[in-house]
Amino acid sequence: MNPQDQKTNLLESIATLELKMDFVLSALNATPxxxxxxxxxxxxxxxxxxxxxxxxxxxxxxxxxxxxxxxxxxxxxxxxxxxxxxxxxxxxx
Known part of the structure; x- marks a missing residue:
């Protein structure tokens, strides 16, 4: 795996985690x-x-x-x- 692929994978993982965190926070009625x-x-x-x-x-x-x-x-x-x-x-x- 070259550094560019690793960077892309990392960015995709971060985006996925942000979406999951937004979902969890909305389920907990957290303020946006x-x-x-x-x-x-x-x-x-x-x-x-x-x-x-x-x-x-x-x-x-x-x-x-x-x-x-x-x-x-x-x-x-x-x-x-x-x-x-x-x-x-x-x-x-």
């Missing part, structure tokens, strides 16, 4: 990482898109082009991945 996830209210404050728009779009069918994926960590509150929101709503240069 604020640097990775944001609420609809946070989106409203930081980007300026109304929180009702974000929540309504998260209820659409995933095949709809306006759909915004969300995740729940135990309670009723929906969280959105920061990088997804920024990719959707940031102006492209």
């Amino acid at each position: 990482d604020r640097s990775k996830f944001m609420t609809a209210q946070d989106v409203d404050k930081e980007i300026g898109i109304d929180q009702r728009t974000i929540l309504n779009r998260s209820n659409l069918s995933p095949v709809n082009k306006n759909y915004i994926p969300s995740v729940r960590f135990g309670g009723r509150r929906k969280y959105f991945e920061r990088k997804v929101i920024e990719k959707i709503f940031s102006p492209s240069v």
Whole structure:
């Protein structure tokens, strides 16, 4: 195995572990990482898109082009991945 393959294997293992940790934390009702996830209210404050728009779009069918994926960590509150929101709503240069 060459060093590049080892590095790739290590990165894949880390990504898998992160996914498993996220699953376990969500099962334990842990609070999400604020640097990775944001609420609809946070989106409203930081980007300026109304929180009702974000929540309504998260209820659409995933095949709809306006759909915004969300995740729940135990309670009723929906969280959105920061990088997804920024990719959707940031102006492209």
